[in-house]
Amino acid sequence: MDHHNYRARLFHILHKPSRSNAATRYINYFLAAAILINCAAVALETVPTIEEPNKLFFHFLEVFSTSLFIVEYLLRVWVCVEQERFANPITGRIRYALQPLPLLDLLVILTFWAPWDFRFLRIFRLTRLLRVLNLEELDHSFKSISHALARRKHLLIVSILMMVITAYCFAALLYVVEHQAQPDKFSSIPETLWWAIVTLTTIGYGDITPVTPMGKFLSGGIVLIGIGIFALPTAIMTAAILEAGADRQKKDCPHCGMELGQD
Numbered sequence: 001m002d003h004h005n006y007r008a009r010l011f012h013i014l015h016k017p018s019r020s021n022a023a024t025r026y027i028n029y030f031l032a033a034a035i036l037i038n039c040a041a042v043a044l045e046t047v048p049t050i051e052e053p054n055k056l057f058f059h060f061l062e063v064f065s066t067s068l069f070i071v072e073y074l075l076r077v078w079v080c081v082e083q084e085r086f087a088n089p090i091t092g093r094i095r096y097a098l099q100p101l102p103l104l105d106l107l108v109i110l111t112f113w114a115p116w117d118f119r120f121l122r123i124f125r126l127t128r129l130l131r132v133l134n135l136e137e138l139d140h141s142f143k144s145i146s147h148a149l150a151r152r153k154h155l156l157i158v159s160i161l162m163m164v165i166t167a168y169c170f171a172a173l174l175y176v177v178e179h180q181a182q183p184d185k186f187s188s189i190p191e192t193l194w195w196a197i198v199t200l201t202t203i204g205y206g207d208i209t210p211v212t213p214m215g216k217f218l219s220g221g222i223v224l225i226g227i228g229i230f231a232l233p234t235a236i237m238t239a240a241i242l243e244a245g246a247d248r249q250k251k252d253c254p255h256c257g258m259e260l261g262q263d
Contacts, residue, residue, distance in 0.1 A: 011082035014075060031072065035122050038065050042119045062119075066112040069122075073105045148240035159232035166229050170222045171196040178215045196222060 013024045038061070045051045045058055077093050086092035096102055104124060111118045149156070171193040178186040186192050210219045 007079050008082055010075060011079035014072070014079060015083070031068075032126060034065055034068060035125050037061070039120060039123045042117070042122075062112065066109060069105070069109050073102070073109060076102065076105070145241055148243045149237065152236050152240050155236050156233055159229075159236060162232065163229055166225060167193060167196045170218065170225075173218055174210065174215060174222075177212055177218060178210050181212050181215070 012021070013027055041058055041061055051058065077097055080086045080096040081089055081092050083092075083096075086096045097106070104121070107118075108122050108125060111121065171189055174196065175186055175189045175192040178192075186195070210216050
């Protein structure tokens with residue numbers, strides 16, 4: 001098998017997996033299993049009674065998995081030129097590497113050397129294997145929800161901006177009202193901002209509570225307003241999910257192209 005045929009075959013295994021191809025299934029099943037085992041290992045390593053006696057095993061697993069992901073990433077970059085939009089051997093591969101999923105793959109690899117443990121991000125790599133794992137409907141649903149959320153991105157941005165403005169204003173007000181009465185607790189606006197955020201999200205922060213009448217009045221207003229302001233992004237996302245579900249159920253007439261089930 002020549003160089004180009006081998007690259008094309010590997011491209012279909014990694015980038016366009018098909019359940020009808022046995023090699024494709026087994027390779028992607030293996031990758032999915034490696035990702036799941038990694039995520040389970042990351043969780044188990046946080047249990048001292050499990051991590052201490054198995055340090056060598058966890059280290060070997062991490063080295064093996066990182067090496068596997070490096071090889072997979074390099075192969076994906078190598079074969080991506082089989083796609084027309086990435087056909088250029090240099091700029092095409094660079095543009096491919098800057099796509100969201102390849103960037104995620106690279107981030108997963110770099111977690112091995114990161115000062116913070118972000119290995120849990122490897123679970124997101126399963127999304128590219130949904131088609132091979134007999135989860136095509138789930139894959140389509142993810143895409144539908146993503147598209148629906150993208151159509152509402154401006155609403156989400158505005159609602160998040162309102163949340164930030166509201167939290168900041170209430171933090172500043174509480175600092176002005178409560179600082180003299182409780183300088184150790186409401187010591188600064190950033191410190192008060194944490195209290196405002198947990199109060200607006202109705203989580204509560206029992207160690208810091210207003211004691212002045214005006215402070216109590218403002219905190220009551222914060223809770224009431226927080227229910228509405230912080231619920232906006234959730235409402236927008238819920239509407240997007242419902243819209244995505246409705247879009248998935250729509251079917252077009254094969255003869256006229258009109259949507260069926262419409263009045």
